[in-house]
Amino acid sequence: MRSIADHLSSGLLVVDPELTVMAWNRWMTEHAEIAPETAIGQRLEALFPACPVATLKRRVKAALQLQSPSYLQPRKGYLFPVALDRIIDSHFTYMQQRIRILPNENAPHSAIIVIDDVTATREAEARAAEAADVSRRYLELIDNNVMTLGVDTEGRVTRASSALLQASGWTAEILRGTSLDTLGLGQLDVDEIAADDKLPERPVQRADGSTLWVRVRKARGLEDKEGDEQYLVLQDISLQMEIQALSERDTLTGAYNRMKFDQLLQAALSAETRYGQHFSLILCDIDHFKRINDNHGHLAGDGILKQFTSLLQSQIRSSDQLARWGGEEFVVLLPMTNAQEATAAAEKLRQAISTQSWPPIGKLSASFGVAFHVPNESADALLDRADGALYQAKEAGRDRVRLADSAAGEDN
Known part of the structure; x- marks a missing residue:
């Protein structure tokens, strides 16, 4: 087993619930520059003082308690600082990492932490974003x-x-x-469209009845001298709208994906800072979902996830935002909602789930963690509190709602 681990292209270490290292593969030795004989027997905080110990312990215990994978998205993009001395002109100083925490089947009281190097992917994403911005201006x-x-x-x-x-x-x-309204552009006030303002997006009705989505701007320098005629430039964004819709949605359930939810959460934080628009989060996790896949197969599990998404979407308000957080875990953003209202909303979802029929398994339940955003709290801290409340709901017996403490979570 150790020989296999040493040939992996990912970091692999085994820890107990107190984060004492029990195994350490070659990847860790090469990248962390710490020999196994030095690492084994030491706690991670002794090897890496900046390691987010509290959060990591909680995720390890969750993986062991629930016997299911747990994931960690480090706030800085990495769990262990590995300098990028081989990359020139990088956006990052340290290797960007994806962290997976798995229950160790061979040792029930230990967990496996897997570290994947995703620097190239995130570097490509950063460069693609820059290139897209340049392309947009160029086009x-x-x-x-x-x-x-x-x-x-x-x-x-x-x-x-x-x-x-x-x-x-x-x-x-x-x-x-033909009037712009008849064409499908709506009541568009030409005089209100400035070349440098945010451009209106409108559907133009094609001759065959289909829709051509366009972004509208006033053309510069083409107005006639008498001012009786102005020109609008229409940029075809139909493909962009389709790609955007695909890129924002989870392919299985149709709910927003994690990347889109991160954007919505940042927008909510900005709205609270600027306008005092408070908000809450609900994290929910289907109870014993692994049993569904094990007993009925993954197709049945996929069907449950789709039905679960539809039910949540039907129960939340039109202003609320639903996303698939990962696996059988979902998150709801509730604008202008306090802790009591969010808890009531979560309880409404819990009851709707418990009374619904779920072919082919019959009954289903879910656990909920609710967190109300407090002033100056980061997105990571808010999510961590909601995650902690969800963990409490699981530990208390599942099929229940728990409200996170009002104090801001730890920021390691």
Whole structure:
């Protein structure tokens, strides 16, 4: 077993619930530059003083208690500081890591911590984001006059470019004299659209009845001298809208994915800072989900996850945001909701789940952790408190709701 572990391209160490090292593979030796004889028998905080001990212990105990994998997204992007001395001009100083915590089947009172090097992926994502920003500005310059509409002072089309005619399927004769509202652009006030403002996104109705999503801007320098006609530039964003929808959604359940939820959570934090709009979080986890997969198969488990998502979506408000957090764990963001209201919302979800029929297993339950955001609390600290409350609900017997303490969580 040790020989296999030493040939892995991931870090692997075995720890007890107090984070005392029991095994240490070659990857850890090479990257942490600590020999096994030095590491084994030591606690992780002695080897890595900046290690988030409290959070890591909680995740290890959760993996052991629930006998299911636990995951940790370190706040700094890494659990163990490994300098990137082989990468030039990197966005990061230390190796970026993905942390998985697995129950050790060969030693029930120990857990396996797996460290994957995801620096290349995150480096690519960072560079892709930069490239996308450059491309957006570059294409904006190129496409300024690709699809254009001439509009008179009454908001009626005076002319359309050949690119727009080809994209929409309309003829120039039909479009001429048509109002923007009839075309599907809605009550768009041309005079209110400034070239540098946030651009309106509108659906243009094609001749065949389908929708062409466009982003609208006023063309610069093309107004006639009398001011009777102005030009709008329409940028086709149909594919972008489709890609965005796909990139934001979990492929199995259709709920928002973790990346999108992180964006929504950051927006909620900004709204609270700027406008005092408080909010709460609900973390929920399906009880004994592993048994469903083991006893009925993964297809049945997937069906349960889809039904579970639909039920949650039907029970929350239109202003609430639901995301699949990972595996059988889900998270709900509740804007303008205090702790008591969020707890009541979680209890409503719990009861709806317990009374629902769940083919082919019959009954199903879930546990809930609720946290109300406190001023100046980070996203990680808020999620950690909600996760701690969820863990308490599991320990108390599952199928229940627990509210996190109001104090901010530890920040290691």
